Amino acid sequence: MKKLIKHIALIIFVSGLINNVTAQTHSKMEFSCQTCHACETPTKSNPCLIPCPREKMITVYQLPEQSPDIIVLDKMKSREDLYEPVQFTHRLHAEMAGMSGGCAMCHHYNPPGNVVPCSDCHSAERKREDISTPDLKAAFHRQCMDCHQQWSEKVECKSCHELNSSGKSAFDKQRKASERVHPPIIEPKKLVYNTPSYEGTLVTFFHNEHTNLYKFECVDCHQNESCAKCHDTRPPIEDENILFAVKHKKCASCHDTENNCASCHTNKETAPFNHKQRTGFALTPYHTKINCVSCHTKAKVFSGLSNDCNSCHESWGPENFNHSIVGIELSESHIEWTCDVCHDNRNFTAKPSCNMCHDEDITYPDYEPGERTK
Amino acid sequence: MGKQTRRDFLKVTAAIGGTAAGITALTPKQAKAASPEILSEDRMGVLVDTTVCIGCRRCEWMCKKVHGYDAGDIETYSNEEVFGRMRRPQNEGYTVLNRYDNTKNPITPYHVKVQCMHCDRPACVSACIVGAFTKTEKGAVIWDTDKCIGCRYCMVACPFQIPTFEYDKAIEPDIRKCDFCYERTAEGLLPGCVDICPVEALTYGKRRDLITIAEKRMKLYPDRYINRIFGHTEVGGTSWMYLAGKDFSELDFPKLSDAPAPGVSESIQHGIFAYFVPPLALYALLGGIMWVTKNKEKKSGEEE
Numbered sequence: 001m002k003k004l005i006k007h008i009a010l011i012i013f014v015s016g017l018i019n020n021v022t023a024q025t026h027s028k029m030e031f032s033c034q035t036c037h038a039c040e041t042p043t044k045s046n047p048c049l050i051p052c053p054r055e056k057m058i059t060v061y062q063l064p065e066q067s068p069d070i071i072v073l074d075k076m077k078s079r080e081d082l083y084e085p086v087q088f089t090h091r092l093h094a095e096m097a098g099m100s101g102g103c104a105m106c107h108h109y110n111p112p113g114n115v116v117p118c119s120d121c122h123s124a125e126r127k128r129e130d131i132s133t134p135d136l137k138a139a140f141h142r143q144c145m146d147c148h149q150q151w152s153e154k155v156e157c158k159s160c161h162e163l164n165s166s167g168k169s170a171f172d173k174q175r176k177a178s179e180r181v182h183p184p185i186i187e188p189k190k191l192v193y194n195t196p197s198y199e200g201t202l203v204t205f206f207h208n209e210h211t212n213l214y215k216f217e218c219v220d221c222h223q224n225e226s227c228a229k230c231h232d233t234r235p236p237i238e239d240e241n242i243l244f245a246v247k248h249k250k251c252a253s254c255h256d257t258e259n260n261c262a263s264c265h266t267n268k269e270t271a272p273f274n275h276k277q278r279t280g281f282a283l284t285p286y287h288t289k290i291n292c293v294s295c296h297t298k299a300k301v302f303s304g305l306s307n308d309c310n311s312c313h314e315s316w317g318p319e320n321f322n323h324s325i326v327g328i329e330l331s332e333s334h335i336e337w338t339c340d341v342c343h344d345n346r347n348f349t350a351k352p353s354c355n356m357c358h359d360e361d362i363t364y365p366d367y368e369p370g371e372r373t374k
Numbered sequence: 375m376g377k378q379t380r381r382d383f384l385k386v387t388a389a390i391g392g393t394a395a396g397i398t399a400l401t402p403k404q405a406k407a408a409s410p411e412i413l414s415e416d417r418m419g420v421l422v423d424t425t426v427c428i429g430c431r432r433c434e435w436m437c438k439k440v441h442g443y444d445a446g447d448i449e450t451y452s453n454e455e456v457f458g459r460m461r462r463p464q465n466e467g468y469t470v471l472n473r474y475d476n477t478k479n480p481i482t483p484y485h486v487k488v489q490c491m492h493c494d495r496p497a498c499v500s501a502c503i504v505g506a507f508t509k510t511e512k513g514a515v516i517w518d519t520d521k522c523i524g525c526r527y528c529m530v531a532c533p534f535q536i537p538t539f540e541y542d543k544a545i546e547p548d549i550r551k552c553d554f555c556y557e558r559t560a561e562g563l564l565p566g567c568v569d570i571c572p573v574e575a576l577t578y579g580k581r582r583d584l585i586t587i588a589e590k591r592m593k594l595y596p597d598r599y600i601n602r603i604f605g606h607t608e609v610g611g612t613s614w615m616y617l618a619g620k621d622f623s624e625l626d627f628p629k630l631s632d633a634p635a636p637g638v639s640e641s642i643q644h645g646i647f648a649y650f651v652p653p654l655a656l657y658a659l660l661g662g663i664m665w666v667t668k669n670k671e672k673k674s675g676e677e678e
Binding site: 079145163 | 426428430449452481482533562564568569571573577578579582583587590594
């Protein structure tokens with residue numbers, strides 16, 4: 001009997017611990033509580049959730065390998081089920097979703113912690129009180145059709161589920177599909193667009209620069225993209241009516257697409273961005289590792305900085321600058337001096353002078369003020 | 375739908391006609407269109423989101439099925455060739471989908487479902503000379519096939535040209551149109567098209583809730599929608615309302631003012647029959663012409 005009580009106590013203790021852990025991770029997320037909760041102190045009994053679709057999106061992340069392989073979508077309640085339930089190849093789709101919005105593509109507005117079943121928010125019955133969110137049947141179809149409509153260009157119910165009356169089943173087809181894996185996406189280096197622009201038809205887009213140099217994350221540009229982004233089999237439609245803004249949307253978040261056409265639209269392919277060529281200031285050897293915005297702090301303004309080191313590093317002196325970083329560890333007799341003793345007028349690009357203390361025959365680089373570290 | 379047969383109706387009319395023809399002719403007919411006051415605050419409606427519809431045409435199939443027509447094989451409705459031409463509701467299928475280009479994303483075209491809009495102030499109700507049409511408190515505009523005499527005034531009056539006529543029936547042809555699945559909803563079921571729609575492009579609910587939802591969608595996705603709910607105020611408001619991604623005129627929606635349509639049909643009708651003066655004037659004119667020509671004939675006969 002005692003043992004049993006001990007066991008029960010242990011179970012209660014552990015489950016309490018688990019609950020606490022979830023609660024802690026939930027509240028410690030980097031999102032503001034107000035993203036989902038309308039009141040100041042949400043409780044479990046009254047979470048005062050803001051109804052979906054919320055203006056902001058939060059979501060969970062899980063590795064596709066850890067997610068369920070196949071999910072049978074049979075929770076919908078209908079008077080007469082015309083079609084068989086879909087055997088949804090979840091893992092395959094999770095892998096493919098990695099190319100666009102990740103888990104968030106489908107698991108939108110999912111509070112941090114566990115993955116919430118779709119039916120928690122989307123009613124299994126179409127006839128319902130709260131019609132502000134689509135019902136489960138609609139939620140599934142909308143998610144699927146978003147890609148499948150573009151993918152196959154037509155609406156075929158039986159590509160996912162057969163009619164119950166037909167005696168057939170799409171299950172084997174889906175089983176087979178679940179064994180497939182999408183090959184990894186190779187990031188392009190450079191893309192050249194032939195645009196219908198009147199002057200300068202070519203736009204050279206250096207994809208690698210945007211990811212490596214400008215430190216863009218994939219999702220900064222590739223949000224909610226469907227399979228058709230790559231797998232569109234239709235010929236491109238050159239419709240003049242497609243709004244200018246739509247075409248330039250992604251570039252316009254950083255580039256001035258309204259006035260500065262010629263900076264992208266040219267008559268020949270352009271060379272990769274070179275900081276030295278464009279501005280006269282070489283980023284090597286110290287500045288290649290930092291983000292553009294670390295120096296160009298004004299939003300979207302990338303001009304107007306001086307080549308003079310002091311314009312950014314005015315406060316640097318012997319107390320906070322590790323001189324060995326430039327290749328010479330200053331000797332004890334040199335380490336105390338202020339910078340301008342050797343670097344006249346704090347001009348760090350010119351040759352340092354030793355004349356302040358030494359005779360004229362002592363010059364850099366014949367004599368060095370310390371030990372070379374590289 | 376109603377219990378009154380055509381025979382009853384004719385009896386009543388004959389009785390009234392015999393005794394009170396002059397009186398009825400002299401009093402302008404009262405507006406038959408439902409006044410806003412008798413409509414329930416909780417009346418139902420449907421919000422059609424043309425940007426969500428995928429054009430599967432299952433609503434067309436279901437409509438035929440629930441109204442007892444031969445709907446055929448559901449899978450044949452995946453045939454997209456029908457989108458090659460604009461279609462209108464038929465007397466054996468009260469709803470159709472039409473396809474329109476989406477210039478924002480050519481891969482996902484817009485689809486517009488066409489059926490009776492179930493106006494709050496319906497012109498058909500007003501135009502029907504035998505009172506076969508009724509606007510129900512809950513929103514549906516229904517008609518009594520037994521009362522219908524086949525005059526087709528409703529077809530002319532409807533600002534959306536919805537009612538159709540069974541021209542192929544020689545005996546007792548009827549008017550046909552979407553009845554908002556009056557019988558199904560009375561049983562607590564959803565309208566057939568709403569029930570089957572895979573993406574819930576058709577949201578069934580209280581009209582006032584639908585307006586709130588539509589406004590929220592437009593606010594949240596300004597790129598997706600143009601800022602207008604068709605049917606919110608048009609012709610005095612309709613039970614079926616639409617959201618769209620491009621201008622409604624490009625989706626073949628008629629340009630309509632907010633004035634209820636019965637205003638137009640009633641003023642024409644009442645104008646023609648006002649205080650019996652125009653018919654009397656017409657008879658007087660015709661009589662005059664007859665008299666003049668008769669005189670002429672007489673004269674010319676005398677001359678010979």
